[in-house]
Amino acid sequence: MITFNNVTKTFEDGTVAVDNVSFTVKTGNLVTLIGPSGCGKTTTMKMINKLIPLSSGEITINGNNISNENAVELRRNIGYVIQRIGLLPHMTIEENVSLVPKLKGWKKEDYEKKVDDLLDMVGLDPHIFKKRYPLELSGGQQQRIGVIRALAGDPPIILMDEPFSALDPISREQLQDELKLIQKNIHKTIVFVTHDMDEALKIADELIVMKAGSIEQIASPRTLLENPVNDFVRSFIGEDRVRQTLINKEELQASAIMQPFFDEDSNNLFPTLFYQSSLQKVAHTMLLKEAETIIMVDENGLPKGKIEKNQLLQELAGLKRMVE
Numbered sequence: 001m002i003t004f005n006n007v008t009k010t011f012e013d014g015t016v017a018v019d020n021v022s023f024t025v026k027t028g029n030l031v032t033l034i035g036p037s038g039c040g041k042t043t044t045m046k047m048i049n050k051l052i053p054l055s056s057g058e059i060t061i062n063g064n065n066i067s068n069e070n071a072v073e074l075r076r077n078i079g080y081v082i083q084r085i086g087l088l089p090h091m092t093i094e095e096n097v098s099l100v101p102k103l104k105g106w107k108k109e110d111y112e113k114k115v116d117d118l119l120d121m122v123g124l125d126p127h128i129f130k131k132r133y134p135l136e137l138s139g140g141q142q143q144r145i146g147v148i149r150a151l152a153g154d155p156p157i158i159l160m161d162e163p164f165s166a167l168d169p170i171s172r173e174q175l176q177d178e179l180k181l182i183q184k185n186i187h188k189t190i191v192f193v194t195h196d197m198d199e200a201l202k203i204a205d206e207l208i209v210m211k212a213g214s215i216e217q218i219a220s221p222r223t224l225l226e227n228p229v230n231d232f233v234r235s236f237i238g239e240d241r242v243r244q245t246l247i248n249k250e251e252l253q254a255s256a257i258m259q260p261f262f263d264e265d266s267n268n269l270f271p272t273l274f275y276q277s278s279l280q281k282v283a284h285t286m287l288l289k290e291a292e293t294i295i296m297v298d299e300n301g302l303p304k305g306k307i308e309k310n311q312l313l314q315e316l317a318g319l320k321r322m323v324e
């Protein structure tokens with residue numbers, strides 16, 4: 001568990017990069033620090049492995065104040081991945097990945113096995129890749145090596161600073177998927193910096209939204225989407241996404257807005273839908289079948305209510321107003 005208690009960082013020139021920030025990253029969680037450029041994400045992250053000293057407050061890891069820890073020792077137990085990974089160009093992939101295990105005094109057979117396992121894990125055949133040099137790999141492959149190098153010494157904590165942002169969109173999504181899969185098995189405590197909301201929502205257990213050195217909101221992806229605390233967070237998430245979330249929300253099932261069903265309605269051949277369908281589905285069916293009315297039915301196909309097109313449009317417009 002990583003805990004920030006009222007942490008502030010003021011640089012020598014007076015810039016307050018991080019302003020009285022408090023949060024906790026639970027063991028085994030992947031938390032993203034997200035916010036616009038210059039809001040203090042990197043500074044916050046670098047204070048965890050003591051690349052930047054803090055000005056006031058305290059940071060503890062599993063209850064131990066990091067100010068009492070030796071920086072080199074600390075970093076050996078905290079993996080670190082950055083955008084341009086800085087693989088050592090004159091070392092093979094195998095040598096790059098086994099760097100920390102060797103420093104930790106692992107036996108040769110142990111770190112060799114670890115390198116093979118890690119390469120396998122990210123879909124790079126060890127026989128082909130371990131003897132290669134970084135420049136003989138594509139950008140996406142190099143970044144995979146950056147990730148597994150950070151994992152190699154089995155650190156409980158991993159810091160990742162915009163690790164995928166220099167990649168093309170396809171490689172980037174692949175690496176996000178891989179990271180999610182890997183994390184399912186290894187349950188590391190990961191702090192991941194990004195300015196990309198799609199990325200954060202996809203990979204994070206929890207998001208810490210920052211603005212100008214302060215924290216605006218800490219929430220799970222779902223809570224953030226459903227309850228952004230203020231206009232800044234809302235606009236950073238994106239109006240479209242907030243609106244879509246509201247429309248998709250379980251509470252906004254057809255059953256929540258349907259009208260009573262009268263016998264005379266059965267004289268017409270209206271399309272039917274299960275009464276717990278989403279409003280989105282109702283709207284979609286109306287469009288598809290060019291219907292003015294949909295009859296909502298229960299699991300036995302018996303009518304429970306109906307929804308008229310005008311009413312649905314009003315409902316959706318109401319939602320739109322809520323987020324404007």
Ligand SMILES: Nc1ncnc2c1ncn2[C@@H]1O[C@H](COP(=O)(O)OP(=O)(O)O)[C@@H](O)[C@H]1O
Binds near residue numbers: 011012
């Ligand atoms: N060494 C430094 N000296 C002075 N100001 C700095 C230094 N490093 C970063 N800053 C400033 O601190 C603020 C936060 O920077 P940073 O943590 O890198 O933001 P982010 O990672 O969110 O883009 C910015 O205003 C930046 O210009």
Ligand SMILES: [Mg+2]
Binds near residue numbers: 041042043193
């Ligand atoms: Mg940064």
